Amino acid sequence: MGALRRAWIGLTGQFAWRLRPAHMLRSFSRTEQGSALDMFAAVESTDRRDIRKKYFRHALDEWRHAGIFRERAREVAGPDAVESGREEAGMLVEHGIVGGRTLFERLGERDFLAFVFVAEADAVEQFGVYARHGLLDAGTEAALERILKDELFHVSYSKHELDRLSEAEGAAAARGAVRRIRWSRFKEGYLRLSRDIGHGMSSLWLLALYGLVLPPFRLFARLEAPGWQAPPTEARSAADALMSEA
Amino acid sequence: MPQVTLGVSALYHDAAAALMIDGQVIAAAQEERFSRLKHDPSLPVRAAQWCLDEAGLSAQDIDQLIFYEKPLRKFERILSTSIATFPRSALSFPRQMKAWLGDKLWTRNRLVEAFGVRPERVGFSDHHRSHAASAFYSGPFERAAVLVADGVGEWATTSLWRGGPAGLEPLGEVRWPHSLGLLYSAMTAFLGFAVNEGEYKVMGMAAWGTPRYREALDRVGRLLPDGGFALDLDHFSHHWHPTRAYTDRLVALLGPPRPPGAPFALLDPSASAAARAESQRHADLAASVQSWLEDALLHVIRHAHQRSGEANLCLAGGVALNAVANHRLALEGPFAQLFVQPAAGDAGGALGAAQWASFGVAGRPWSPSRFRPDLGPSLDEGRVADLVADLGFPCEALPHEDALLDRAAQDLLSGQVLGWVQGRAELGPRALGHRSILADPRGPDTALRVNTRVKLREPFRPFAPSIAEEQAALVQLPPAAAALGPYMTVACPASDRLREAAPAVVHVNGSTRPQLVSAADDPRYHGLLRRMGEATGLSALLNTSFNLKGEPLVGSATDALATLARCELDAVYIGPLRVGRPPARVLGG
Ligand SMILES: [Fe+2]
Ligand SMILES: [Fe+2]
Numbered sequence: 001m002g003a004l005r006r007a008w009i010g011l012t013g014q015f016a017w018r019l020r021p022a023h024m025l026r027s028f029s030r031t032e033q034g035s036a037l038d039m040f041a042a043v044e045s046t047d048r049r050d051i052r053k054k055y056f057r058h059a060l061d062e063w064r065h066a067g068i069f070r071e072r073a074r075e076v077a078g079p080d081a082v083e084s085g086r087e088e089a090g091m092l093v094e095h096g097i098v099g100g101r102t103l104f105e106r107l108g109e110r111d112f113l114a115f116v117f118v119a120e121a122d123a124v125e126q127f128g129v130y131a132r133h134g135l136l137d138a139g140t141e142a143a144l145e146r147i148l149k150d151e152l153f154h155v156s157y158s159k160h161e162l163d164r165l166s167e168a169e170g171a172a173a174a175r176g177a178v179r180r181i182r183w184s185r186f187k188e189g190y191l192r193l194s195r196d197i198g199h200g201m202s203s204l205w206l207l208a209l210y211g212l213v214l215p216p217f218r219l220f221a222r223l224e225a226p227g228w229q230a231p232p233t234e235a236r237s238a239a240d241a242l243m244s245e246a
Numbered sequence: 247m248p249q250v251t252l253g254v255s256a257l258y259h260d261a262a263a264a265l266m267i268d269g270q271v272i273a274a275a276q277e278e279r280f281s282r283l284k285h286d287p288s289l290p291v292r293a294a295q296w297c298l299d300e301a302g303l304s305a306q307d308i309d310q311l312i313f314y315e316k317p318l319r320k321f322e323r324i325l326s327t328s329i330a331t332f333p334r335s336a337l338s339f340p341r342q343m344k345a346w347l348g349d350k351l352w353t354r355n356r357l358v359e360a361f362g363v364r365p366e367r368v369g370f371s372d373h374h375r376s377h378a379a380s381a382f383y384s385g386p387f388e389r390a391a392v393l394v395a396d397g398v399g400e401w402a403t404t405s406l407w408r409g410g411p412a413g414l415e416p417l418g419e420v421r422w423p424h425s426l427g428l429l430y431s432a433m434t435a436f437l438g439f440a441v442n443e444g445e446y447k448v449m450g451m452a453a454w455g456t457p458r459y460r461e462a463l464d465r466v467g468r469l470l471p472d473g474g475f476a477l478d479l480d481h482f483s484h485h486w487h488p489t490r491a492y493t494d495r496l497v498a499l500l501g502p503p504r505p506p507g508a509p510f511a512l513l514d515p516s517a518s519a520a521a522r523a524e525s526q527r528h529a530d531l532a533a534s535v536q537s538w539l540e541d542a543l544l545h546v547i548r549h550a551h552q553r554s555g556e557a558n559l560c561l562a563g564g565v566a567l568n569a570v571a572n573h574r575l576a577l578e579g580p581f582a583q584l585f586v587q588p589a590a591g592d593a594g595g596a597l598g599a600a601q602w603a604s605f606g607v608a609g610r611p612w613s614p615s616r617f618r619p620d621l622g623p624s625l626d627e628g629r630v631a632d633l634v635a636d637l638g639f640p641c642e643a644l645p646h647e648d649a650l651l652d653r654a655a656q657d658l659l660s661g662q663v664l665g666w667v668q669g670r671a672e673l674g675p676r677a678l679g680h681r682s683i684l685a686d687p688r689g690p691d692t693a694l695r696v697n698t699r700v701k702l703r704e705p706f707r708p709f710a711p712s713i714a715e716e717q718a719a720l721v722q723l724p725p726a727a728a729a730l731g732p733y734m735t736v737a738c739p740a741s742d743r744l745r746e747a748a749p750a751v752v753h754v755n756g757s758t759r760p761q762l763v764s765a766a767d768d769p770r771y772h773g774l775l776r777r778m779g780e781a782t783g784l785s786a787l788l789n790t791s792f793n794l795k796g797e798p799l800v801g802s803a804t805d806a807l808a809t810l811a812r813c814e815l816d817a818v819y820i821g822p823l824r825v826g827r828p829p830a831r832v833l834g835g
C-alpha cells in the first residue's frame with residue numbers, strides 16, 4: 001500500500017503544486033493548526049502526567065508550522081492575492097471537536113498515540129515525495145526543511161511511547177492500534193474523496209434545477225421593500241409559536 | 247420540579263449555550279472557547295455539556311431546548327431571494343441548497359441527536375426576538391424600547407420591540423436585503439478585513455480619517471422619511487453572491503478596495519507620500535461608513551422613540567457592538583438611558599432564546615437587575631497546579647489576597663504584561679478582567695509593546711482601559727450611557743488627565759472605551775486597580791482580551807499556558823497562582 005500511496009501523492013502533487021501552490025500551502029497550514037488543536041486537547045485530557053510535556057511541545061511545534069506555511073503561502077501568492085476571510089477562519093472541520101469530543105477523547109491514549117505516530121510518519125513521507133519529485137520551489141523547500149526536523153521528532157517520540165505501551169500492554173495491542181488507525185485513515189481518505197465527488201455532482205444537479213425550475217417563479221418573486229414594515233402577524237399563541245420551526 | 251431551559255445558538259455565527267433554571271441564568275458559554283475555532287458556528291455540544299455539568303444536571307433534565315431562530319423561515323428567505331435574483335444567484339444557489347438540504351433544514355433532528363433531548367422538548371424562538379430578549383431581560387429597566395440591528399436573522403435586519411410587564415411586543419421591522427449590518431460588513435470587506443471579524447478594525451481605523459465619502463455613501467444607503475433606510479442594491483451583492491458583498495458599481499463610486507493586509511502607513515514615518523495618501527484614503531473610507539452608520543442609527547432610534555413612546559432603550563444585535571456609535575446614540579439620541587447587551591452578537595441569542603421561553607412564554611416573574619456577563623467556566627485550581635507542574639512552568643502560589651494583589655501590581659508597575667485569568671469566563675467578545683491581558687497604561691510605548699510583542703494585531707487599533715469606579719471622572723461617559731460603564735460597550739472622550747497620563751488607552755481622536763469596575767462586582771480586580779491607584783494616582787489598567795490574533799479568548803488552563811508560551815507575556819495569574827515564563831526546553835523548536 002505504501003508504494004501506491006507514494007505514487008498517488010506524487011501524481012496529485014504534480015498538479016496541485018503547479019496549479020495552486022498557495023492553496024496547497026494554506027491547506028497544510030490548516031492541517032498543522034488542526035493538529036496543534038488536537039495536541040493541546042490531549043494535554044488537557046491525558047491521565048499520564050509524564051507525557052503531557054511532550055504533547056505540549058508537540059502542539060507548539062505544529063502551531064509554529066502552521067505559521068511557517070501561512071507565511072510561505074502569502075509569499076507565494078504575492079501581495080495582492082485576496083485571501084478570503086472564510087479560508088482564513090479555517091474551517092478545521094476534521095480537527096478539534098467532532099461529535100462533541102476531541103480526537104484524544106474519541107481514541108483514548110493508546111490509539112491516540114498510534115494516530116500521532118501514523119499521521120506524523122505519513123506527513124514525513126508526503127513531504128519526502130514532494131522533495132524527491134522536485135515539485136517545490138526553493139523557498140518552500142527551505143520552509144519544509146525547518147519543519148521536517150520537528151516532524152521526525154514527533155515520529156520518534158510517539159513511536160517510543162507506543163513501544164513503552166507495548167511493554168505494558170503487549171506488542172500485539174500496540175500493533176493492532178497502528179493497524180486500526182492506518183485502516184481508518186485510509187477509509188476516511190476514501191470517504192473524503194467520494195464526498196468531494198458527491199458534492200461536485202450535487203452542485204451540478206442543483207445548478208440544473210436552478211436553470212430549469214426557478215425561471216418561471218422569477219416572474220412572481222420580489223425582494224422586500226425598504227423601510228419599516230409591520231411585524232409579521234401571528235395567529236398562534238406564544239407557546240404554540242415557540243414549538244414551531246416556521 | 248425546577249424548570250430547566252437550555253438556549254442554543256448555532257449554525258450561522260457564534261454558537262453558544264445558555265442554561266436557565268426557574269428563570270435564573272445559571273451558566274452560558276460560547277462553543278469557540280472549547281473548540282478553539284474563533285466564531286465556531288457548530289452545534290455547541292461542549293458548551294451545553296459544560297452548562298449542564300455546572301448545574302449538576304444531565305440531558306434528561308432539560309425541559310425545554312430553545313433554538314435561537316426559526317430555520318424554516320430562514321430557508322424561505324434564502325429560497326425566495328435566490329428566485330428573485332435569478333440568474334445572478336447561480337453561484338450561491340447550489341451552495342446554499344447543499345447546506346440547507348443536507349443539514350440546516352433538519353435542525354430539530356440535529357438538536358435531538360446532538361443534545362440527547364426528546365423532539366417534543368425542542369422549541370424555536372426568532373432570531374431578532376432572541377436578541378431583543380437578551381437585551382431587555384438582562385437590562386436594568388422595568389420597561390423600554392428594544393432595538394435589534396444586525397446583518398440578518400430570518401427576514402428582519404432591524405427590529406423594534408416594546409418590553410414591559412406584558413412581555414416583548416413587536417412594533418416593526420426592516421427586512422432583508424436592506425441591512426445596516428450588511429452595509430457595514432460590505433465596507434469591512436471593501437477595506438480588506440474579514441467580515442464578522444474586521445468590523446472593529448473599521449471602527450478603529452475610522453478615527454484616523456475624515457468622512458469625505460459621506461455623500462457617496464448617502465447615495466447607496468438612503469435614510470427614509472418613515473424612520474427607516476434603503477440600500478441601493480445595485481452596489482451590493484450580499485443577497486446573491488456567495489462570497490462577495492459589493493459590486494463593481496461600488497468600486498466605481500469609491501475607488502479601488504483596500505487589499506487585505508495592506509500596511510497602514512499613517513503610523514510609519516518612513517512610508518512614502520503615496521503610501522500615506524493611500525492609507526489616508528482607506529481611513530477616510532472607514533470614517534465615512536462609520537459616520538453613515540451613526541447617523542442611520544440615530545435616524546432609526548428617533549423613530550423608535552416616537553413609535554414606542556418609551557423613555558429608555560435596550561440594544562442588541564451585532565451592530566450594537568459599535569461602541570463609537572453607541573456614544574452618539576447616548577449623546578444625541580432621544581432616550582434617557584441606554585442598555586446594550588454585552589453579548590450583542592449571536593452568542594447572546596442563546597441567552598435570549600432561553601430568557602424568551604422563561605419570561606415571555608412561560609410567564610415567569612421577572613424584574614430588572616444588573617447584568618453580569620461572567621457566566622462561563624472557571625478553572626479548577628488543583629488541576630491548574632498539576633498542569634503547571636507537569637509542563638515545567640515556574641509557579642508561585644499566593645493564597646493571601648493581599649500578597650497576590652501586591653505581587654501583581656508590582657509586576658505591572660515594573661512594566662510587565664500579564665495574563666489575568668480569574669473567576670468565570672465572560673460571555674461575549676469583551677474580556678472584562680476575567681480572561682484579560684493587563685498592562686500599566688502609563689508608558690508611552692505600552693500600546694506598541696502589547697501590540698507587537700503580545701497581540702500581534704494592527705497598529706492602528708486602540709486599547710481600552712479598566713478603571714476603578716471611584717475614578718470614573720477619568721472618562722466622560724454621557725449620562726444616558728451610565729448603565730454601560732461595566733461592559734466596554736461605549737466609547738467616550740477621555741479626560742485630559744487620562745489622555746496625558748495613559749496614552750496607551752486613548753485613541754488618536756481622544757476617545758476611550760472604558761470598563762468601570764466596582765468593588766461589589768469584582769473585588770479582586772477592583773483591588774488590583776486600587777493598588778495601581780495607590781502607587782501611581784491612576785486606578786487604571788490597559789485591558790485587552792487574553793488571546794492571540796485570530797484565536798478565541800483562552801478557555802482551559804492549557805490555552806492560557808499555551809498563549810504564555812507563544813508570545814512575550816511576562817506571566818499569567820490563574821486564580822492565586824502566578825505562572826512565569828517557561829524555560830526554553832519546554833518550548834522546543
Ligand atoms: Fe507539523
Ligand atoms: Fe508533526
Ligand SMILES: [Fe+2]
Nearest residue numbers: 396563564592
Ligand atoms: Fe444576529
